[in-house]
Amino acid sequence: MTPMFLSDTDIKKAIQKGDITLKPFSDSRLQPASYDILLGNKFVINDEHATHVVDPSRKMYAKTREVVMKDGAEFVLHPGISVLGTSKEFFGSDHYLIQVGGKSSLARVGLMIHNTAGIINPGHFLHITFEMTNQSNVPIILRPGMEIAQITFSMLSSPPRQNYKTVGRYAKDNWKHFTEKARKPARPAGKKRKTR
Numbered sequence: 001m002t003p004m005f006l007s008d009t010d011i012k013k014a015i016q017k018g019d020i021t022l023k024p025f026s027d028s029r030l031q032p033a034s035y036d037i038l039l040g041n042k043f044v045i046n047d048e049h050a051t052h053v054v055d056p057s058r059k060m061y062a063k064t065r066e067v068v069m070k071d072g073a074e075f076v077l078h079p080g081i082s083v084l085g086t087s088k089e090f091f092g093s094d095h096y097l098i099q100v101g102g103k104s105s106l107a108r109v110g111l112m113i114h115n116t117a118g119i120i121n122p123g124h125f126l127h128i129t130f131e132m133t134n135q136s137n138v139p140i141i142l143r144p145g146m147e148i149a150q151i152t153f154s155m156l157s158s159p160p161r162q163n164y165k166t167v168g169r170y171a172k173d174n175w176k177h178f179t180e181k182a183r184k185p186a187r188p189a190g191k192k193r194k195t196r
Helices: 008-017
Strands: 021-023 035-046 064-068 075-077 082-087 090-092 094-101 129-134 140-142 147-155
Touching: 082 147, 090 140
Parallel strands: none
Antiparallel strands: 021 090, 035 064, 035 082, 035 147, 075 140, 082 129, 094 147
């Protein structure tokens, strides 16, 4: 079965019916077959001066800090730097697969808004986390409240046997996974754990 994406008419109908959660919703951001979402106010930044190495297989991650900014404030993303951000919208569906894509206008200036995590499974309701990287050679200004990405909704060939609410790794709180309390700081290279 060929995947079928919802049109603007069907997106709005599904929201009104309750088959799609999308809050806040504005008709002005509804596109022919997608919906534009906004950049939120929270960012997670790596502290490179306090991080010696990242080793995901050992659950050793960079030391980070969270920054909260007001709507319209300037967040300067320098060339080659990656940060995490979040969406203002809270969205999800038990009935549709949701895909997050970048906006061509931002891609043309060198902004990548996600590296791999572009799919929201049925049953996952969240403020999406963006993996934003400046691939340009000049700084890019990000502002909370700006249109940052677009989401599409596609029908499933049949109801899923599993639901993300029960099997999802980040089903309860997608953002907490990235905050400092949830992460194990990276140890200096060559430094071993103390043993008793």
